[in-house]
Amino acid sequence: MTRRPAIHDAEPHILTSHxxxxxxxxxxxxxxxxxxxxxxxxxxxxxxxGDAVVLLTAMEQPKPSA
Structure with missing residues (x-):
């Protein structure tokens, strides 16, 4: 029986807290x-x-941040 590893290469992501x-x-x-x-x-x-253009531009062209 084979198992897939649980750890994958890190990908850029957005973390949302509840x-x-x-x-x-x-x-x-x-x-x-x-x-x-x-x-x-x-x-x-x-x-x-008009109000959503800034958000949509950020979604389409994300910039990396720490």
């Missing part, structure tokens, strides 16, 4: 977020997209 009263965290891969950005941009109305 808050101080809950110890849960979610990790979202940056490559998944960038593919989601195109769908979000296409689903928003052109008239109201």
């Amino acid at each position: 808050g101080s009263d809950f110890f849960g965290e979610d990790r979202h891969l940056v490559r998944d977020i960038t593919t989601l950005a195109g769908w979000v941009r296409g689903s928003l109305p052109t008239v109201g997209i």
